[in-house]
Amino acid sequence: MSIPGPALSRNSKSRAEAVTAVAQRTSGRISAREVAVWDPLVRLIHWTLALTILLNATVIEDESTAHEWIGYVALGLVGLRVIWALVGPTHARFSSFPPSPARAARHLRAIFAKEHSVFLSHNPLGALMVYNIWLSVIALGVTGYMMTTLAFFGVEWVEEAHEVIFGWLVLSVALHVAGVALETRRSGVKLVRAMITGRKNIPEGSCMK
Amino acid sequence: MKLGLWPAKTKERRATILAGLILVQALCALFFIADVIEDLRLDGRIDGPHMVLEFVAAVALVGGVIFLMIELRGLLARMSDMQTGLDIAHGHLADIIEGFFDEWGLTDAERDVAIMILKGLDNDAIARVRNTAAGTVRAQATRIYAKSRTDGRAQFISLFVEELLAGNTQLGDI
Structure with missing residues (x-):
């Protein structure tokens, strides 16, 4: 049994798509296709970092040893994520989400123009937020460490810097969460779920970037 | 929709475990490196079994993290290759099915x-x-079996399986 040559030639493409469409309609996985984007290391680092920030900002006593240790863990997490962004898989790499205000501005325009674009890695605005949060955590870790050293113990500007950066981080996290909520509504990609399962659902009719 | 927190597939489970190990081991490595630096700052000496052991532990942990990262990247690449292969196979199977239907x-x-x-x-x-x-539907199914010259559901399905198993050379040049 072999496949007839000419039959495959002309509109076989659309025919094949019809096969796929019927096959999907009856399989329960109706909605859209899913793409694996976040590897387990990215997800683990993300949620652990969120946990350390939450812990140090809320329940942990400010000048306790636990606060210091959790701070160092957060610093280590960012360090590990940066290494992974250099050597890791495609979507986790710096090259997938370059810090580019120009791209972010273009993305903003696309949002207002109601384009249905979907980014597999971070979207350009989200990418800026990623770098902002990482830098804030690093700055918090460094000023926090300085407070424990003899040279900077009790120095006022260090403590003030730590406080100011903390305020900035809280604001950033709030913006991050709001951004995720808005982008989820706009693009139809369930972003929180993607950061848990690692898979982004790509709604039909949206163009992938 | 179910949130698969613990992946069902063996490879995904392996990747998750690897990632967890990398995370914990990297933090341990950080601790030992910081400890070595701290000891050096206070002490200024690198001799003594304690220091040597700590130094070795730090190096081993860093090496382990690097090795695990390479392993995880390899595993993720294999998983993504498999998905690509499945996507290609999926497209070609649709073509094969369409070919039969046209015939x-x-x-x-x-x-x-x-x-x-x-x-x-x-x-x-x-x-x-x-x-x-x-x-x-019964009438349509009967016509399908007649047109495909099969005597029923099982034989009809086996036509396609046979095509996949036979390793038809026409399909070799994917």
């Missing part, structure tokens, strides 16, 4: 029914999906 001259309605037969739906289920009477 037999199935009508559009018959194509729909034939695909659902291949997917393992019974006549009642097909009738529900297509909003037709079960009798209509």
Whole structure:
């Protein structure tokens, strides 16, 4: 049994798509296709970092040893994520989400123009937020460490810097969460779920970037 | 929709465990490196079994993290290759099925029914999906079997499996 040559030639493409469409309609996985984007290391680092920030900002006593240790863990997490962004898989790499205000501005325009674009890695605005949060955590870790050293113990500007950066981080996290909520509504990609399962659902009719 | 927190597939489980190990081991490495630096700052000496052991532990942990990262990247690449292969196979299977349907001259309605037969739906289920009477589906199925010169559901399905198993050279140049 072999496949007839000419039959495959002309509109076989659309025919094949019809096969796929019927096959999907009856399989329960109706909605859209899913793409694996976040590897387990990215997800683990993300949620652990969120946990350390939450812990140090809320329940942990400010000048306790636990606060210091959790701070160092957060610093280590960012360090590990940066290494992974250099050597890791495609979507986790710096090259997938370059810090580019120009791209972010273009993305903003696309949002207002109601384009249905979907980014597999971070979207350009989200990418800026990623770098902002990482830098804030690093700055918090460094000023926090300085407070424990003899040279900077009790120095006022260090403590003030730590406080100011903390305020900035809280604001950033709030913006991050709001951004995720808005982008989820706009693009139809369930972003929180993607950061848990690692898979982004790509709604039909949206163009992938 | 179910949130698969613990992945069902072996490879994904392996990747998750690897990632967890990398995370914990990296933090341990950080601790030992910081400890070595701190000891050096206070002490200024690198001798003594304690220091040597700590230094070795730090180096081993860093090496372990790097090795695990390479392992994880390799595993993720293999998983993504497999997905690509599945996508290609999926597209080609659709082409093969379409080729058969064209050869037999199935009508559009018959194509729909034939695909659902291949997917393992019974006549009642097909009738529900297509909003037709079960009798209509039965008649369409009979015509499909007649056109494909098969004597029923099982033989009809085996046509396609046979095509996949036979390793047809025409399909070799994917």
